[in-house]
Amino acid sequence: MVVxxxxxxxxxxxxxxxxxxALHDYNDVSPETKELVHQVAEEMGYSPNTLAQRLQKRQSDxxxxxxxxxxxxxxxxxxxxxxxxxxxxxxxxxxxxxxxxSSPGERELQIYKxxxxxxxxxxxxxxxxxxxxxxxEYLLEKDFPFVAFGRVGINNEFPYVDEDxxxxxxxxxxxxxxxxxxxxxxxxxxxxLTFASSRVxxxxxxxxxxxxxxxxxxxxxxxxxxxxxxxxxNCLLDKLHPPSAIVACNDLMAFGAMSAIQDxxxxxxxxxxxxxxxxxxxxxxxxxxxxxxxxPVYQIGGMxxxxxxxxxxxxxxxxxxxxxxxxxxxxxxxxxx
Amino acid sequence: MVVxxxxxxxxxxxxxxxxxxALHDYNDVSPETKELVHQVAEEMGYSPNTLAQRLQKRQSDxxxxxxxxxxxxxxxxxxxxxxxxxxxxxxxxxxxxxxxxSSPGERELQIYKxxxxxxxxxxxxxxxxxxxxxxxEYLLEKDFPFVAFGRVGINNEFPYVDEDxxxxxxxxxxxxxxxxxxxxxxxxxxxxLTFASSRVxxxxxxxxxxxxxxxxxxxxxxxxxxxxxxxxxNCLLDKLHPPSAIVACNDLMAFGAMSAIQDxxxxxxxxxxxxxxxxxxxxxxxxxxxxxxxxPVYQIGGMxxxxxxxxxxxxxxxxxxxxxxxxxxxxxxxxxx
DNA sequence: TTGAAAGCGCTAACAA
DNA sequence: TTGTTAGCGCTTTCAA
Numbered sequence: 001m002v003v004x005x006x007x008x009x010x011x012x013x014x015x016x017x018x019x020x021x022a023l024h025d026y027n028d029v030s031p032e033t034k035e036l037v038h039q040v041a042e043e044m045g046y047s048p049n050t051l052a053q054r055l056q057k058r059q060s061d062x063x064x065x066x067x068x069x070x071x072x073x074x075x076x077x078x079x080x081x082x083x084x085x086x087x088x089x090x091x092x093x094x095x096x097x098x099x100x101x102s103s104p105g106e107r108e109l110q111i112y113k114x115x116x117x118x119x120x121x122x123x124x125x126x127x128x129x130x131x132x133x134x135x136x137e138y139l140l141e142k143d144f145p146f147v148a149f150g151r152v153g154i155n156n157e158f159p160y161v162d163e164d165x166x167x168x169x170x171x172x173x174x175x176x177x178x179x180x181x182x183x184x185x186x187x188x189x190x191x192x193l194t195f196a197s198s199r200v201x202x203x204x205x206x207x208x209x210x211x212x213x214x215x216x217x218x219x220x221x222x223x224x225x226x227x228x229x230x231x232x233x234n235c236l237l238d239k240l241h242p243p244s245a246i247v248a249c250n251d252l253m254a255f256g257a258m259s260a261i262q263d264x265x266x267x268x269x270x271x272x273x274x275x276x277x278x279x280x281x282x283x284x285x286x287x288x289x290x291x292x293x294x295x296p297v298y299q300i301g302g303m304x305x306x307x308x309x310x311x312x313x314x315x316x317x318x319x320x321x322x323x324x325x326x327x328x329x330x331x332x333x334x335x336x337x
Numbered sequence: 338m339v340v341x342x343x344x345x346x347x348x349x350x351x352x353x354x355x356x357x358x359a360l361h362d363y364n365d366v367s368p369e370t371k372e373l374v375h376q377v378a379e380e381m382g383y384s385p386n387t388l389a390q391r392l393q394k395r396q397s398d399x400x401x402x403x404x405x406x407x408x409x410x411x412x413x414x415x416x417x418x419x420x421x422x423x424x425x426x427x428x429x430x431x432x433x434x435x436x437x438x439s440s441p442g443e444r445e446l447q448i449y450k451x452x453x454x455x456x457x458x459x460x461x462x463x464x465x466x467x468x469x470x471x472x473x474e475y476l477l478e479k480d481f482p483f484v485a486f487g488r489v490g491i492n493n494e495f496p497y498v499d500e501d502x503x504x505x506x507x508x509x510x511x512x513x514x515x516x517x518x519x520x521x522x523x524x525x526x527x528x529x530l531t532f533a534s535s536r537v538x539x540x541x542x543x544x545x546x547x548x549x550x551x552x553x554x555x556x557x558x559x560x561x562x563x564x565x566x567x568x569x570x571n572c573l574l575d576k577l578h579p580p581s582a583i584v585a586c587n588d589l590m591a592f593g594a595m596s597a598i599q600d601x602x603x604x605x606x607x608x609x610x611x612x613x614x615x616x617x618x619x620x621x622x623x624x625x626x627x628x629x630x631x632x633p634v635y636q637i638g639g640m641x642x643x644x645x646x647x648x649x650x651x652x653x654x655x656x657x658x659x660x661x662x663x664x665x666x667x668x669x670x671x672x673x674x
Numbered sequence: 675t676t677g678a679a680a681g682c683g684c685t686a687a688c689a690a
Numbered sequence: 691t692t693g694t695t696a697g698c699g700c701t702t703t704c705a706a
Binding site for chain 4: 004005006016017020021024048049051052053054055056057
């Protein structure tokens with residue numbers, strides 16, 4: 001049924017070795033046999049068995065990506081775009097992409113271990129890094145190739161791409177201050193996530209620069225989803241002196257915050273300002289459109305993937321540590337300029 | 338460095354075969370050796386080389402999913418949720434999930450062929466089916482296992498899960514008619530997509546049931562993204578007698594339509610009604626919240642995956658053809674009830 | 675220019 | 691209960 005090298009060899013009365021070499025265009029095969037082999041291979045519809053090739057090379061030509069889910073519904077446009085960036089780059093470089101999903105925790109680490117031990121992948125892309133990240137500790141300790149999107153708390157001695165979250169948040173701070181906002185609330189992610197502190201610290205610093213103090217009681221922790229944003233915005237709005245601007249640390253939570261505001265009959269951009277972070281496509285189409293910070297997620301996916309493959313192949317990288325400057329996108333959610 | 342069966346065998350002075358059998362708990366191995374093997378394996382940190390196992394089994398234990406992207410930005414919450422459903426089920430059943438991305442067309446088919454020929458996957462999940470679908474034609478012809486989410490134009494002799502789009506749209510139609518809308522516009526997907534016609538036909542039929550005719554000039558084709566919805570809604574609104582209700586065939590386009598309406602200073606749910614389809618999490622958090630049709634995407638992912646694995650393993654399925662009835666979710670985008 | 679032989683790491687049929 | 695042998699499909703010495 002399925003054609004193998006042996007079938008071709010039998011057919012033309014040559015050895016498997018010769019056929020293999022002919023197919024790989026080795027120059028120690030006579031032009032005639034080469035020609036013949038190619039022709040017969042074509043005719044018989046031969047394709048190499050990748051499993052066999054990989055076993056022999058001791059390489060899986062596959063990179064792994066384990067998506068962090070929280071709860072069953074995982075509907076994050078941010079990650080689907082990152083995935084597309086990684087996936088497209090991977091195919092173009094001849095690699096397969098193995099995707100798995102897991103919420104952070106013990107089981108998550110098991111999946112990494114299983115992949116590493118079973119030699120199912122040649123390397124990993126680690127996303128949504130945490131301050132103490134067992135995944136990177138593990139991979140580092142095993143000396144297993146990986147590239148992270150994001151940094152960890154201490155010892156960032158591994159290749160990564162990260163965005164300068166503090167910088168992004170400073171631009172948000174500046175923008176809000178310029179518009180005259182002084183009473184500001186923040187919906188932050190779980191502080192275990194590395195990007196949480198850089199963003200919140202950036203906001204705090206940016207505000208301080210303009211003589212405004214971020215009240216720590218006005219910093220709530222949300223779970224990065226719309227519902228989380230909704231809930232936390234309500235907390236903020238229930239305060240005695242509710243903030244006049246809510247800075248969400250990602251777009252999804254910002255959307256939730258907008259809902260919360262609107263559900264109270266208030267108007268986003270007039271009564272309460274809202275900002276996001278990420279600039280997912282939806283941000284442009286909310287009502288009002290969301291002022292946020294743009295990250296080139298698709299490109300980041302490509303970069304991370306490319307770096308990983310270089311790392312796997314032992315090709316030196318131009319730069320092991322990339323920190324991108326995100327840019328402020330002003331729309332209408334903080335009022336008309 | 339890496340421990341193999343041979344290493345264990347050498348260590349305890351037994352054959353590789355015995356070790357292999359011991360590890361698999363065959364009952365023709367003495368309890369003592371079994372015990373010993375397990376212990377030594379543990380101690381040496383042995384894990385089987387999956388590549389080798391797979392080559393020998395002639396099974397990749399991997400299922401393939403090729404995501405349809407349109408343009409570089411691929412940010413579809415619908416698919417990230419489907420992916421999570423598939424991914425979680427796959428791990429739980431011991432399968433790897435290979436994900437690739439491609440826009441429809443020749444290159445897409447090449448990817449399928451490459452995976453099939455190289456025996457990289459044991460089966461596919463085919464999503465976003467088209468009326469004439471080269472992918473399913475190809476897989477059918479090769480007799481290669483797959484399960485589709487959606488049907489094709491003719492000859493649906495393969496396992497699939499689909500939602501009853503016509504039914505969903507009839508509920509939308511009924512809802513709108515009940516609220517008194519008579520001048521209705523529709524933003525449909527590319528008619529090549531199978532679900533396009535079932536949804537549009539459903540809408541048309543539902544309207545007809547109530548004595549209303551859907552004007553074919555009021556059916557625009559959008560690309561399933563927010564921008565597409567935005568653009569097409571504008572076309573509709575530019576008409577001499579613009580529709581008072583816009584039925585979008587997915588939520589993303591509905592969001593775009595809402596933007597378009599709002600950008601004209603009109604109010605969604607008062608001046609113009611809008612409906613969607615899919616009920617992605619965002620739908621609950623727009624302003625106003627979107628009336629739409631709910632599909633249990635996460636579960637569908639799990640079902641499709643499970644069916645595929647049964648198909649691969651030759652286990653009979655309870656039902657090869659599943660058509661789910663989606664349910665209307667009334668929110669505020671058509672006005673208060 | 676070609677082929678025999680070995681080996682990647684594993685499983686399985688068959689003997690002993 | 692265990693080991694020998696063969697083989698999955700491929701690549702790569704090495705010798706001819």
